[in-house]
Amino acid sequence: MATTESITLGKVEKGAKLPEWSLDVSVTDVVLGALATRDWRPMHHDKDFAQERNGVRHIFVNTPHNAAYFEKFITDWTGPKGRLGKIKFRMKDSVFPGDTMTMIGEVSDVRTDDQGCGWADLEIQMKVGENVTTFCSASVAIPTDDNDNPWKRKGGDWQP
Amino acid sequence: MANLEPIPAHVEAWVGEKRYPEEGEFDVERGYIFSSCASVQNGNPIFWDEKVANEITDGPIAPPSMISVWFRPHFWAPYREEEGKPMQTHFDLKEHLGLPEAIMSDNTITFGVPVRVGDRLKTHQVIRSISDPKTTKLGTGRFWVIEIVYENQNGEHVGTESYTGFGYKRG
Numbered sequence: 001m002a003t004t005e006s007i008t009l010g011k012v013e014k015g016a017k018l019p020e021w022s023l024d025v026s027v028t029d030v031v032l033g034a035l036a037t038r039d040w041r042p043m044h045h046d047k048d049f050a051q052e053r054n055g056v057r058h059i060f061v062n063t064p065h066n067a068a069y070f071e072k073f074i075t076d077w078t079g080p081k082g083r084l085g086k087i088k089f090r091m092k093d094s095v096f097p098g099d100t101m102t103m104i105g106e107v108s109d110v111r112t113d114d115q116g117c118g119w120a121d122l123e124i125q126m127k128v129g130e131n132v133t134t135f136c137s138a139s140v141a142i143p144t145d146d147n148d149n150p151w152k153r154k155g156g157d158w159q160p
Numbered sequence: 161m162a163n164l165e166p167i168p169a170h171v172e173a174w175v176g177e178k179r180y181p182e183e184g185e186f187d188v189e190r191g192y193i194f195s196s197c198a199s200v201q202n203g204n205p206i207f208w209d210e211k212v213a214n215e216i217t218d219g220p221i222a223p224p225s226m227i228s229v230w231f232r233p234h235f236w237a238p239y240r241e242e243e244g245k246p247m248q249t250h251f252d253l254k255e256h257l258g259l260p261e262a263i264m265s266d267n268t269i270t271f272g273v274p275v276r277v278g279d280r281l282k283t284h285q286v287i288r289s290i291s292d293p294k295t296t297k298l299g300t301g302r303f304w305v306i307e308i309v310y311e312n313q314n315g316e317h318v319g320t321e322s323y324t325g326f327g328y329k330r331g
Binding site: 004023029032033035036037038039040053054055063064065066067068069070071072075076080081083084085086087088089090091092149151152154158160 | 192195196197198199200201202203204205206212216217218223224225226228229232235260261263264265266267268269270271272273274298299323330
């Protein structure tokens with residue numbers, strides 16, 4: 001849900017859960033993501049190719065589309081002042097049309113760096129049923145107070 | 161289980177080498193930003209509301225996760241005889257190691273200065289490692305790590321991506 005409100009460092013605690021988000025993935029979703037990421041490779045839009053060449057059951061969500069889902073999930077929680085610093089994810093399995101994809105996350109650490117930037121470190125999972133398809137670790141800069149804005153950081157003041 | 165040939169010497173020599181320096185084929189633009197946001201239902205107002213963008217990010221920016229999108233070549237272009245492939249190094253490894261199929265497993269992205277509408281980005285690719293033969297549920301192949309470094313037209317670092325790919329033969 002779009003909002004102009006942003007969380008601040010003092011209101012985030014280690015162990016806090018991010019709001020869960022789910023999507024019933026369709027063929028259109030997979031193809032839309034492939035097109036939006038300019039990925040013309042056939043395993044992301046051609047079911048026969050995905051089955052015969054990749055040995056998987058259907059077309060599947062590509063890597064940059066995966067990254068975009070994680071960014072959406074994180075900044076839905078932080079609000080617009082949240083600024084991604086680093087994101088790392090490991091794909092264990094693919095997400096296919098017909099899957100219900102669910103994203104869950106937790107704050108693993110809350111900290112302030114030497115430049116005074118506030119950070120929330122997150123552990124996030126993308127799941128289909130009980131199967132975790134992607135594990136994600138992310139560091140997102142969040143305002144230390146209502147007057148702070150991580151997007152204004154430049155040069156040596158931005159150390160993700 | 162498929163048998164693999166040793167890594168050719170010329171491929172070993174690629175490790176650590178700066179490969180494929182290039183400039184993006186088009187400027188960062190809002191159409192693709194909207195498409196990216198729509199594809200994942202990202203309603204962050206800094207991408208949709210110019211007033212909010214001016215206030216928070218000093219003007220319209222692209223979602224940081226879009227960093228690689230600006231370098232994916234056109235599927236067809238009048239100046240190109242072959243299909244353009246992003247991350248050509250990945251396809252080079254597939255070809256020269258004889259591994260026809262591949263997936264990506266790990267991806268790490270570190271973000272620098274925001275990518276802004278109108279930017280023309282530059283990039284280059286570096287192979288960091290190639291593994292010994294491995295067998296997974298997909299087949300037998302090798303893992304490799306490729307790093308992609310992005311800068312804007314002012315030479316500012318906008319991000320670095322590290323991909324782990326697994327190239328394999330089925331069976």
